[in-house]
Amino acid sequence: MKMRNEYTCxxxxxxxxxxxxxxxxxxxxxxxxxxxxxxxxxxxxGISQKMLIQHLNELLECGIIHKSKGEGYPLKSDYVLTERxxxxxEAVSIMQSIGIxxxxxxxxxxxxRDKGLL
Amino acid sequence: MKMRNEYTCxxxxxxxxxxxxxxxxxxxxxxxxxxxxxxxxxxxxGISQKMLIQHLNELLECGIIHKSKGEGYPLKSDYVLTERxxxxxEAVSIMQSIGIxxxxxxxxxxxxRDKGLL
DNA sequence: CAGCATCCCCACTGATACTG
DNA sequence: CAGTATCAGTGGGGATGCTG
Numbered sequence: 001m002k003m004r005n006e007y008t009c010x011x012x013x014x015x016x017x018x019x020x021x022x023x024x025x026x027x028x029x030x031x032x033x034x035x036x037x038x039x040x041x042x043x044x045x046g047i048s049q050k051m052l053i054q055h056l057n058e059l060l061e062c063g064i065i066h067k068s069k070g071e072g073y074p075l076k077s078d079y080v081l082t083e084r085x086x087x088x089x090e091a092v093s094i095m096q097s098i099g100i101x102x103x104x105x106x107x108x109x110x111x112x113r114d115k116g117l118l
Numbered sequence: 119m120k121m122r123n124e125y126t127c128x129x130x131x132x133x134x135x136x137x138x139x140x141x142x143x144x145x146x147x148x149x150x151x152x153x154x155x156x157x158x159x160x161x162x163x164g165i166s167q168k169m170l171i172q173h174l175n176e177l178l179e180c181g182i183i184h185k186s187k188g189e190g191y192p193l194k195s196d197y198v199l200t201e202r203x204x205x206x207x208e209a210v211s212i213m214q215s216i217g218i219x220x221x222x223x224x225x226x227x228x229x230x231r232d233k234g235l236l
Numbered sequence: 237c238a239g240c241a242t243c244c245c246c247a248c249t250g251a252t253a254c255t256g
Numbered sequence: 257c258a259g260t261a262t263c264a265g266t267g268g269g270g271a272t273g274c275t276g
Contacts, residue, residue, distance in 0.1 A: 002268080010220070011143065112128070120247060138248085195258060
């Protein structure tokens with residue numbers, strides 16, 4: 001993820017952090033609780049392992065998530081939201097609710113009901 | 119802006135809408151009040167006219183903003199947030215506040231003070 | 237299971253020039 | 257002032273295969 005060199009406002013910073021295609025969904029999953037790599041992969045539909053790891057590393061760099069690594073075999077990783085990540089999740093949460101509102105306005109209640117979101 | 123064909127959750131929808139590099143700043147400006155094209159261009163540092171118009175058109179398609187066009191000369195356009203756009207702005211607003219918090223944690227109070235955000 | 241390395245494509249971005 | 261058209265660079269995203 002290419003970040004800008006300079007930020008003219010804090011908004012751009014948060015936006016750059018969350019811009020990646022899978023970032024919001026990753027945060028959404030991690031907010032439910034810590035996940036292993038494979039756990040995340042299973043819970044996120046359509047993501048490739050490479051993209052998942054790439055996005056996780058970017059979130060790590062920004063201090064949004066924290067990683068614990070087990071030592072023995074089988075290998076076990078554990079990703080968790082940091083405090084900063086939990087705050088960022090609030091924005092993600094709002095995006096979700098806005099998405100729901102938009103879908104309702106667009107008459108897609110059926111879709112939402114199927115997902116158990118209505 | 120390439121939107122996905124299918125959305126597995128509403129979050130992805132909102133994310134796709136706001137993904138563009140300049141979208142949040144545009145919403146931020148429009149939330150202050152309606153703007154003409156040139157007005158927006160002047161208020162957004164570094165944006166090219168092409169990108170501005172492109173993003174505006176995408177926001178129009180999604181029903182986030184509304185455009186009025188004057189008939190006479192000199193030409194006068196007017197962009198405003200729709201009700202949906204105002205709701206989306208709330209998410210943008212949260213992103214801004216999170217950006218501020220992050221910058222404070224990172225010890226960039228000086229930057230924020232310069233911008234009058236602290 | 238966790239993670240890295242390669243290769244490739246296309247969408248996003250941007251500069252520039254032109255029209256009403 | 258508002259908006260379109262064209263061309264080019266690049267980095268984000270994805271498929272696949274390899275290592276500890």
